[in-house]
Amino acid sequence: MARTQVVTGQVEDLHLVGLTKRFGTMTAVDALDLTIPAGSFFALLGPSGCGKTTTLRMVAGLEDPTEGAILIGEQDVTQLRPYQRPVNTVFQSYALFPHLDIFENVAFGLRRRGIKDVKKPVEDMLELVELGAMARRKPGQLSGGQQQRVAVARALINQPDVLLLDEPLGALDLKLRRQMQIELKRIQTEVGITFVHVTHDQEEAMTMADTVAVMNNGRIEQMGSPVDIYENPRTAFVANFLGQSNLLPGQVVGREDGVTVISAHNATFRIPTARVATDGDSVVVGVRPEKVTVRAKDRAGDLSGRNVLEGVVTDASFTGLSTQYLVRTAWGQELQVFSQNLSADDIVRLGDDVVVSWDPIHSFGLDGASDLHAGMDKELLALQSGDEPAQVG
Amino acid sequence: MSTPTVDRAVAPFDPRDHVAKKPGAVVRGLRWVREHIIGIAAVLALFYLFLPIAIVVIFSFNKPVGRQNVAWNEFSLDAWTNICRDPTICESVGVSLQIAFVATIIATLLGTLISFALVRHRFRGRTATNLLIFLPMATPEVVLGASLLALFLNLGAPLGFGTILIAHVMFCISFVVVTVKARLAGLDPRLEQAAMDLYADERSTFRYVTLPLVLPGIISAGLLAFSLSFDDFIITNFNNGTLVTFPLYVWGAAQRGIPPQVNVIGSLMFFGALAIVVIAQIVGAARRKK
Ligand SMILES: Nc1ncnc2c1ncn2[C@@H]1O[C@H](COP(=O)(O)OP(=O)(O)O)[C@@H](O)[C@H]1O
Ligand SMILES: [Mg+2]
Numbered sequence: 225m226a227r228t229q230v231v232t233g234q235v236e237d238l239h240l241v242g243l244t245k246r247f248g249t250m251t252a253v254d255a256l257d258l259t260i261p262a263g264s265f266f267a268l269l270g271p272s273g274c275g276k277t278t279t280l281r282m283v284a285g286l287e288d289p290t291e292g293a294i295l296i297g298e299q300d301v302t303q304l305r306p307y308q309r310p311v312n313t314v315f316q317s318y319a320l321f322p323h324l325d326i327f328e329n330v331a332f333g334l335r336r337r338g339i340k341d342v343k344k345p346v347e348d349m350l351e352l353v354e355l356g357a358m359a360r361r362k363p364g365q366l367s368g369g370q371q372q373r374v375a376v377a378r379a380l381i382n383q384p385d386v387l388l389l390d391e392p393l394g395a396l397d398l399k400l401r402r403q404m405q406i407e408l409k410r411i412q413t414e415v416g417i418t419f420v421h422v423t424h425d426q427e428e429a430m431t432m433a434d435t436v437a438v439m440n441n442g443r444i445e446q447m448g449s450p451v452d453i454y455e456n457p458r459t460a461f462v463a464n465f466l467g468q469s470n471l472l473p474g475q476v477v478g479r480e481d482g483v484t485v486i487s488a489h490n491a492t493f494r495i496p497t498a499r500v501a502t503d504g505d506s507v508v509v510g511v512r513p514e515k516v517t518v519r520a521k522d523r524a525g526d527l528s529g530r531n532v533l534e535g536v537v538t539d540a541s542f543t544g545l546s547t548q549y550l551v552r553t554a555w556g557q558e559l560q561v562f563s564q565n566l567s568a569d570d571i572v573r574l575g576d577d578v579v580v581s582w583d584p585i586h587s588f589g590l591d592g593a594s595d596l597h598a599g600m601d602k603e604l605l606a607l608q609s610g611d612e613p614a615q616v617g
Numbered sequence: 618m619s620t621p622t623v624d625r626a627v628a629p630f631d632p633r634d635h636v637a638k639k640p641g642a643v644v645r646g647l648r649w650v651r652e653h654i655i656g657i658a659a660v661l662a663l664f665y666l667f668l669p670i671a672i673v674v675i676f677s678f679n680k681p682v683g684r685q686n687v688a689w690n691e692f693s694l695d696a697w698t699n700i701c702r703d704p705t706i707c708e709s710v711g712v713s714l715q716i717a718f719v720a721t722i723i724a725t726l727l728g729t730l731i732s733f734a735l736v737r738h739r740f741r742g743r744t745a746t747n748l749l750i751f752l753p754m755a756t757p758e759v760v761l762g763a764s765l766l767a768l769f770l771n772l773g774a775p776l777g778f779g780t781i782l783i784a785h786v787m788f789c790i791s792f793v794v795v796t797v798k799a800r801l802a803g804l805d806p807r808l809e810q811a812a813m814d815l816y817a818d819e820r821s822t823f824r825y826v827t828l829p830l831v832l833p834g835i836i837s838a839g840l841l842a843f844s845l846s847f848d849d850f851i852i853t854n855f856n857n858g859t860l861v862t863f864p865l866y867v868w869g870a871a872q873r874g875i876p877p878q879v880n881v882i883g884s885l886m887f888f889g890a891l892a893i894v895v896i897a898q899i900v901g902a903a904r905r906k907k
Contacts, residue, residue, distance in 0.1 A: 286810050306813040319811040323829045332825075333815035362905070378815065 235262040235418060236297030236385050238283070243292035245278050245442075252278045254442035255292070260386075260420060260435075265412050267429035268422045270439030271465070271599070276422040277316065279439075280388045283420070284313045296385050307336070312379035316390040318371050320363035326350070326374055327359040333382040349381045352411065369400045376408070380415060389421045393428065405432050426466045430454065438462050440599065454512075458501040460590050463510050465599030470516070470559045472509045473592060484589060489555050493531045494584040506592025513560040515586035518549055521577040530581040535559065537576045547571065551580055670887055677880035684874025696877035706878050709866035716778065716862065717846040720785035724846075725839040727786070728793025729831075735794070736801040753791045761788065762855035769856060776858030784852050789842035796841060800834025844890075 243256040253275040260266045268276050281287035283294055285306035293302045301309050312333070321329050330349055331342040339345075350356045353373040363371055372392055379387055392408070393401045409432050412419045423429050429436045430450035437447040438461070446453050446462045457463035460471060474488025484497045486507050493509045500507060511531070519525065521534065538558065539550035542565075549561040549572070561580055565571075572578050640648070650657075676686055680693035701707040734740070735747060753761065762784070769780050808830065812822040850864040857865060867879055 284814055286814070305818070306810070307816045307818050311814075313811070313814045315807055315811060317805075317807060319805065319807040321808060321811070321826060332812070332817070336812075336816040336821055336825075382815065 235416065236299075237262050238386050238418060238420070239293075239295040240279075240283070241293045241295065243279070243282060243294065244290045245275070245282060245287060246290045251442050253282070253289075256442075256444060258437065258444065258447075260418060262385075262418055263416050264434045265409065265419045265421065265432060267433030267436045268420060268439055269426060269429040269436055269466075270424060272424050274439045275442040276424075276439060277390055280313065280390050280420065280422055283386070284311055284388055285309050286313075310385040312382050312384040312387055314372075314375045314379050314387065314389040314392045316392075316394065318363075318375040318395075320371055320374055320378070322363055325360050325362055326355065326366070329363065329374055330378045330381055332378060337382075345381060349377045352380075352414070353377045353407075368395055369404060372396065372404060373407075376411065380411070380417070383415075384417065386418045386420060389419060391423055392421070393423070393425075401428070408432065430466070438465060440465075456499060456588060457510065458590070459598070460508065460510075460594035460596055461599035463588070463590065463599070464597070464601075468513055468560055469510045470513060471590070471594075471596045472557070473596070474507055474509055475592075476505045476507055483584070486589070489553070491533060493587060495587040495589045496585055499585075499587065500589030502589065502591040504592055508590040508592055508594055508596065510588045510590055511582050511586055513548070514546075514562040514564075516559070516561045516580050516582045518551060518561045518563055518572055518578050518580045520572050521579050524579040524581075527579065527581050529584070531584055531587060532579060532581045533559065534577070534579055537572055537574055537578055540572070540574055551578060673880050674884045674887070677877055677884050679877055679880075681874075681877060686875055686877050686880065696881045700878050700881055702878065703876060705861065706863075706866060706876070706882070709861045709863045710882060712778075712860060713847050713863040716781055716785060717843050720782055720789055720846040721839050721843045723782075724786045724789035724793050724842045725835060728790045728838060728842075729797050729835055731790070731794050732797035732801055736798055750791055750794050753788045754795075758788075758849075758851040762852040765852065766855040776856055777860045780856040780858070781853055781860065781862070784856050785846040785849060788849075788852065789845055792841050792845060793838040796838035797831065797834045800831050804830055840893075847886075 238258075238260040240256050240258040240260075243253060243258075244251070245253040256279060268279065270276055278287060282289050285301070285304060285308075289302065293300055295301065296310060301311075321332065324332070327346055327350070331346045334342045334345060347356065347359070350359055353376060355370060355373055355377065358366060358370060358374075363374065366374065372395070375392065376389075389408075393404050396404060405428060408419075408421075421429070421432060433450060435447065436450050436453055438445045438453060440461050446458050448456075453462060454466055457466065457469070460469075463469035463471065472488045472493070474486040474493065476484060477487045477492065478485040479497060482497050484495050484500050484507070486493045486495065486509055488509060495507075495509065509531075518537075533551075533553060535551040535553045537549055538552045539548075541548050544565075546562045546564050549563065551559045551561055553559065559580060676689070677696055678692050678694065679686055679689055680691045680695060682688070682690050731746075731750065735743060735750075765780075765784050765787075766776075769776060774780060804827070808826055809822050812826040813819075817825060848864055850868060853862055853865060854868070861869070863882070867875065870876065870879065
């Protein structure tokens with residue numbers, strides 16, 4: 225047993241340096257460079273199969289990296305066995321020991337490190353996850369949500385430098401999931417340990433994490449605070465995977481005063497140059513559906529200074545909170561518009577000729593070579609593209 | 618199960634039709650059979666399985682006329698109070714128990730190790746081993762017994778306890794491997810990974826997670842090996858030399874007439890096995906309740 229003493233208080237940054245994992249010829253994790261600050265709630269977000277679990281398993285020591293290194297603070301842990309690392313994991317399937325009761329499951333890590341007096345810490349930990357009454361039950365007798373909390377308690381009690389959570393809420397129903405998100409966030413704030421939370425649920429990542437890294441095909445596409453990556457997506461994948469986006473490919477016709485002017489489909493669009501992710505002349509103009517206003521063409525009002533497009537409403541669905549429109553442009557593209565139900569005057573109807581417009585500061589520009597469907601919800605994509613074969617990046 | 622729908626298709630649906638009518642006696646009878654068919658089948662199957670055992674137990678209380686214990690004569694506890702009247706019976710039981718005990722330990726130990734190797738490691742010859750391990754189960758016992766005898770004779774090995782033991786370990790191993798392998802294959806590897814993640818080194822992981830989870834499989838493999846060894850006749854008959862095991866004794870006695878003591882020993886074995894199962898169930902239930 226390498227670690228006999230828990231180091232408390234002194235939590236360290238986690239560094240991944242050129243971390244790569246290949247299975248045969250398939251690269252699951254591709255030269256990941258990442259620093260996860262001590263004490264942060266870090267979310268690794270990406271579609272299923274993008275290499276999230278593999279990354280976590282390498283950090284835990286359950287998978288050998290093909291290349292690269294893992295450091296905790298100054299210490300290189302790449303070659304250490306899993307039981308020698310100050311890291312604990314909440315497994316995707318919980319992996320609770322079925323032959324041990326809840327108390328012994330939680331006490332497991334302490335006992336293996338030769339700690340004699342486990343009663344108090346285990347009871348405190350069960351209290352923290354509100355399972356004190358369940359101490360003598362077997363895992364099979366608990367509900368999914370309770371098992372999930374046991375898995376968290378079993379890992380947390382060891383006060384690791386880093387807690388790895390692999391889609392810990394994936395098996396729970398929606399209501400319980402929301403509840404557990406708040407719960408986990410509370411626990412993390414309370415204990416101050418670095419949480420690396422893996423999920424494919426963008427809403428979960430954004431509500432819980434301080435920092436979100438969006439992963440795709442074994443690489444980090446973009447990393448930042450939830451607000452930052454939502455408002456300033458740098459790739460089509462991020463623009464589509466986090467929320468939804470309207471994307472219009474175009475050409476740069478001018479750059480002046482910090483504003484880039486782009487022409488697409490005989491219309492011109494303005495984007496703050498700081499929000500354009502490329503220096504090239506081919507740029508995709510993007511805007512989030514909730515940033516767009518839609519007005520009947522004959523009552524459009526003053527649109528000066530805004531980015532403007534014309535179209536016909538082909539779909540309108542009222543959701544109470546907002547109305548979601550599809551507006552078909554002259555060249556056949558369907559734009560999404562989410563409109564808050566502010567006043568009955570604003571409502572446009574199916575078949576109306578409309579003008580959609582948005583403030584240029586809400587535009588973002590992506591590299592013109594992007595696959596516009598990258599990261600899109602596959603079902604949504606199938607809906608939008610009709611019979612065309614779906615091309616998903 | 619839904620109620621019978623006899624006359625629904627004819628007329629358009631009218632709820633009143635379905636309230637008033639009572640099904641006839643035949644329909645009710647059929648329905649009763651349909652609802653209880655599984656119970657009836659179970660009772661018949663159990664009857665079929667337990668009838669021979671019941672006969673064995675009943676005739677252990679018989680006082681046979683003459684040598685053959687096949688016709689009921691009169692109730693008696695003679696056989697039960699005087700099991701070892703013919704000392705060779707008890708000697709043969711002793712021999713069988715010894716062989717079964719030692720063979721079980723060796724076969725369970727080796728078989729468990731083989732299962733771990735086959736499930737956990739990729740090595741050259743693994744597929745071949747997987748196949749070969751099945752051979753003793755698939756080969757007719759007569760063939761096994763005869764070829765083992767030929768082997769022992771060629772080697773000049775003296776027939777007796779040792780040769781019987783070797784033969785029993787050989788065929789028991791296959792069953793142990795199959796049983797333990799099934800249990801191991803069903804063991805989620807993430808449990809062991811979780812243990813490693815929670816500061817258990819390889820040895821502690823085996824001791825506190827792997828072994829407790831595989832143990833039920835190992836125990837049932839052991840019990841299976843024990844009963845296979847205890848009642849083996851064919852292979853033993855080739856390789857026993859002059860040593861007489863219980864099945865061989867029964868076979869020999871059958872020529873002259875089987876004494877009711879054999880029924881007593883048979884009954885004891887049956888109730889012994891039953892007791893083990895019942896105790897295991899009770900202990901299991903108590904542990905779950907705790
Ligand atoms: N042990 C393995 N052998 C071969 N391929 C694997 C193995 N583990 C994962 N992969 C592959 O690596 C890719 C990434 O897997 P994973 O990290 O589990 O993705 P995620 O957790 O993001 O869904 C997948 O394509 C998966 O099929
Ligand atoms: Mg995964």
